[in-house]
Amino acid sequence: MSSNKADFDRRNEEEDEVELRKTLATSSNTAKETQPEGVASILCYCVASIMMTVVNKFVVSGRHFNMNFLMLCLQSVVGVSVVLVCRALGIINFRAFNKDEAKAWFPVSLGLVGMIYTGSKSLQFLSIPVYTIFKNLTIILIAHGEVLWFGGRVTGLTTVSFFFMVLSSLVAAWADIQAALALAPAPSAGVIDGSGAYEIVTGAVRQLNVGYLWMGVNCVISAAYLLTMRKKMKGMGFSDWDTMFYNNLLSIPVLVAASVLMEDWTSQNLDLNFPSDARNVLLFAIAFSGAAAVGISFTTAWCIRVTSSTTYSMVGALNKLPVAASGIIFFGDPATFGSISAISIGFFAGLLYAVAKNNQKKEESARAPGALPLTNVRR
Numbered sequence: 001m002s003s004n005k006a007d008f009d010r011r012n013e014e015e016d017e018v019e020l021r022k023t024l025a026t027s028s029n030t031a032k033e034t035q036p037e038g039v040a041s042i043l044c045y046c047v048a049s050i051m052m053t054v055v056n057k058f059v060v061s062g063r064h065f066n067m068n069f070l071m072l073c074l075q076s077v078v079g080v081s082v083v084l085v086c087r088a089l090g091i092i093n094f095r096a097f098n099k100d101e102a103k104a105w106f107p108v109s110l111g112l113v114g115m116i117y118t119g120s121k122s123l124q125f126l127s128i129p130v131y132t133i134f135k136n137l138t139i140i141l142i143a144h145g146e147v148l149w150f151g152g153r154v155t156g157l158t159t160v161s162f163f164f165m166v167l168s169s170l171v172a173a174w175a176d177i178q179a180a181l182a183l184a185p186a187p188s189a190g191v192i193d194g195s196g197a198y199e200i201v202t203g204a205v206r207q208l209n210v211g212y213l214w215m216g217v218n219c220v221i222s223a224a225y226l227l228t229m230r231k232k233m234k235g236m237g238f239s240d241w242d243t244m245f246y247n248n249l250l251s252i253p254v255l256v257a258a259s260v261l262m263e264d265w266t267s268q269n270l271d272l273n274f275p276s277d278a279r280n281v282l283l284f285a286i287a288f289s290g291a292a293a294v295g296i297s298f299t300t301a302w303c304i305r306v307t308s309s310t311t312y313s314m315v316g317a318l319n320k321l322p323v324a325a326s327g328i329i330f331f332g333d334p335a336t337f338g339s340i341s342a343i344s345i346g347f348f349a350g351l352l353y354a355v356a357k358n359n360q361k362k363e364e365s366a367r368a369p370g371a372l373p374l375t376n377v378r379r
Contacts, residue, residue, distance in 0.1 A: 038307040045299035046319050052292035053128060054326050055285045060124040061331070062282070064272035067263050068120045071286055072113070073255035078290030079248040083241065092298070094241035101236060102250060108232050109250035111225030113258070116251075118218035125211025126176070128327025129339055132320055133172045133346040134215045136165040139353060141223035149227055157356035164349035168342050175338025176208055182334075244297050317350035 059071060086092045095101075123131050140162045146152035154162075233243060259265075274282055303315065324343045327333040 038303070041299055041303040041306050042315050045296065045303050045315060046322060048292050048295035048299050049319055050323050050326050052289050052296060053123075053132070053323055054330050055289040055292065056120065057123055057128055057327070057331060059282060059285050059289070060120055062273065064269075065124070066269070067259065067273045068117055068124070069255050069259035069263055070273075072116050072120065073252060073259055074283075074286045075290035075293065076248045076252050076255060078287050079293050080245065080252070082291050082294045083245055083248070086294075086298075092241050094239060094245050097245075097249070102246065104236060105232065105238075105246045106250050108225070108229050109247050110254060111221065111228055112247050113251050113254050114221040115218065115225045117258075118214050118221055122211055122214035122218050124214075125207055126215060127333040128331065129324040129333055129343055130172045130176050130211075131215065132324040132327075133168050133342055134212075134219070135222075136320075136346055136349060137169055138219045138222045138226075140165060141219060142226055145223055145227045149231065153360075155356055155360050157359065158353060161349050161353035161356055164345055164352060168346035168349055171338060171345060172342035173208075173212065175336055175342055178338055179334045179336055180208060240297060240301055244294070317354040318347075320350045321347045 060068065083092065087094060143154055143158065147154060229243065321343065328335045
């Protein structure tokens with residue numbers, strides 16, 4: 001038995017070596033061919049992620065909007081429909097539905113429901129720049145979860161990036177509170193008294209605190225969901241498209257049940273959430289954001305395929321800046337010294353984290369048994 005395993009491992013190493021040498025031999029020829037496609041994939045990924053965040057913020061920013069479960073359910077229905085159409089057209093491919101796999105994957109889909117619901121609630125109360133910056137804290141939780149679950153490690157440079165992530169979140173929260181205080185009307189005779197101004201200020205800060213609470217819960221649930229999903233994907237051999245298909249499909253009944261049981265379906269409340277003068281626009285926006293989620297998955301796979309995981313991680317870090325800036329451009333979020341500083345620090349932290357993870361990956365590859373001395377390979 002041990003000799004068979006040794007032979008199997010040796011064959012795998014030989015195949016990996018042949019594949020790597022083949023890649024090195026052809027990389028110079030294909031680099032020029034894939035460069036325009038690589039730029040296109042990066043731009044499409046950035047546009048898809050920005051548009052999804054902006055559209056979701058637009059939908060949940062309605063004055064009386066309170067049907068988050070319904071919104072997320074519609075997005076999941078659109079997501080499943082889009083991937084099924086893409087598979088029928090031969091654009092993508094994923095495994096057919098299987099009951100046993102669905103039962104095993106269902107707990108992961110519950111985690112997805114928790115993540116997207118708390119994310120929509122936090123986005124409802126917080127500005128896009130603050131939301132984007134605070135999402136970085138999820139990375140810290142995931143990194144330490146990988147240490148516990150997968151035997152990962154946190155390097156010194158990674159720890160430094162975590163420090164800047166926390167710093168950017170603190171600066172963002174401070175800037176957010178200062179902006180809320182600045183927007184409060186000053187007491188003036190015949191207009192508003194001191195107690196009225198105090199109530200306005202405390203109401204604005206209270207709303208921010210609710211947003212921070214949802215954001216904290218979202219970070220914890222997101223980390224737990226992503227770590228659990230990674231473990232399940234390895235155990236079940238799921239691809240990214242398998243994951244997206246099962247996640248969206250299995251989340252639909254949960255979201256339907258949650259919406260029916262927990263949300264107000266009276267005609268009056270439906271009219272408040274989807275007023276007649278904006279109903280078609282809101283429904284189109286929800287459908288668009290559901291399709292954008294598929295677009296993010298597609299452009300992620302496209303970007304990694306035509307560039308590299310290193311380039312993709314850098315793009316993910318750099319993309320924080322335009323996503324955060326979109327809130328200032330589209331929703332008039334205040335561009336104060338504090339908010340710009342928080343976005344800059346968060347951008348630097350994300351970039352530093354991407355560099356740290358890429359360096360760590362190179363070190364682990366170099367230390368791996370049977371690694372090829374790439375510097376001696378002829379090109």
